[in-house]
Amino acid sequence: MPVDTATVRRIAHLARIAISDAEAPALQGELNAILDFVEALGAVDVAGVEAMTSVIPMKLPMREDVVTDGGLAPQILANAPLTEDGFFLVPKVIE
């Protein structure tokens, strides 16, 4: 099912990507080309087929529920564009 420009804008917002009004029509065409390409899958009979969750059958490894690291704040903040007093800096989120 093809998407319209309103849907393109909604998806862009959900994906947290700013788009201009001028970009929307071109994006709409590209997204519809991809959706058109995958459309044939709708005709495949998947009745009774399980959706894949793990491509190689394996048991998830378990370990003791203990702290294995910590005290890494300087490393975690090392690449942040803006920090203050050991915290990430963001625009005000609570009025």
Add this chain to the structure above:
Amino acid sequence: LTDLTAMTLAEARDGLRARRFSARELTEAHLQAIERAKALNAFVATTPERALEMASASDARLTAGTAGPLEGLPIGIKDLYATEGVHTQACSHILSGFRPTYESSVTANLWRDGAVMLGKLNMDEFAMGSSNETSCYGPVASPWLPPNWSPAQARAAAMSDKRGLLAPGGSSGGSAAAVAARLCLAATATDTGGSIRQPAAFTGTAGIKPTYGRCSRWGMVAFASSLDQAGPLARDVRDCAIMLRSMAGYDAKDSTCVDRPVPDYEAAIGASVKGLTIGMPREYRLEGMNPEIETLWRRGADWLRAAGAKIVDVSLPNTRHALPAYYIVAPAEASSNLARYDGVRYGLREAGADIVALYENTRAKGFGAEVRRRLMIGTYVLSAGYYDAYYVRAQKIRTLIKRDFEIAFANGVDAMLTPATPSAAFAIGEKGSADPVEMYLNDVFTVTVNMAGLPGLVAAAGKSAEGLPLGLQLIGRPFEEETLFSLGHAIEEAAGRAPFPEAWWG
């Protein structure tokens, strides 16, 4: 002294052990080659001081008799791997300035075994592409001259926008170009839908995407976690075997990494392929297929038959659904993985009036057009109302694709032989500008392997009528990479070793 960049990884290893040259000399020769090849744009960052330091330490260990399996061998690292304190951007503007405070498990394994890091290699942004044209650092020129081009013409193009020069493939285009241009002895690469194997085919190199779980994904910039796998690109199949032995292995930091011993893959090189059953999947014979590719495929079967293998026709009926299903699964996983790039924790930050505007502006500016497109498709197929129709359905089709292979393997097929790419290398600027799907079709033969988690190897198998490299793909049972190394080597031997192109680039 012979040209120290003209050897294979195995030859260089043996030369170092015999002390015919030092690791430092070997490293210097490669650093000089990189310097002269800037116009190819294969490296996006070089680490000469670190390389020489590592080489000197290797020379000391070679003297002391404590050399590791890759001691003193200079290699390149795809920009997707986190390297501590060193440029790591997955060739995306959104990771501008990122210097990890940790090392990926695969590269750590390589340094443990004595390898020397030359620098970071160009790639498609976040590994999304088949020509290396989506990189924020611009395209990579293949060292192979376009048909009927003079070296001077190629040099001029390489110094400008590179249009008309051949693409090395993608996403591991920098890795493939660097190996074929003799800028490094081997390179790390990654493969989500064909990103090791298609560049190998385009550049006359060898590459293997191992079984999902064979290598740790820890410290690799994530694209589509259920499909991503690390692997080597190298001058030949033997060199891939040597590299993979060091790259592979259990890692508690990746819960999908498998805890099973790593074989000595090199021992499989030269092993007889007599009695192996090789399937030719009939669904890979596409309508309107390039006759040259079809002839190559048949010739590959003849070579393996002559080496004593049994060639059988097999059917993988869901093959044609693999590529469309991939373009649901991979973007969906990418949209989730790339949600982390928020302008707050690392990389680029574009100011906004509020937090949402900060996110939206950062991501609009930081991601290139192809990445934005895939993130939007991924977001759409996971959104309310479409999740079952697209995503769950694609995951069911994935089960069917894997089942096709399981049935063939259960019927006694040891490996499959298929084409690697629909054609030889195309030119930079030639494909995908009007319709993104045109570029996606490049992965038609490789993507099934990621969807089924299987190992896939591409070996050089000769040249096109225009003199460009062509590769053949071998697909194996889970964790039976050794069979692929034996078969790939047999193909390489039968095809005859072709020299890599003369250095026209400087």
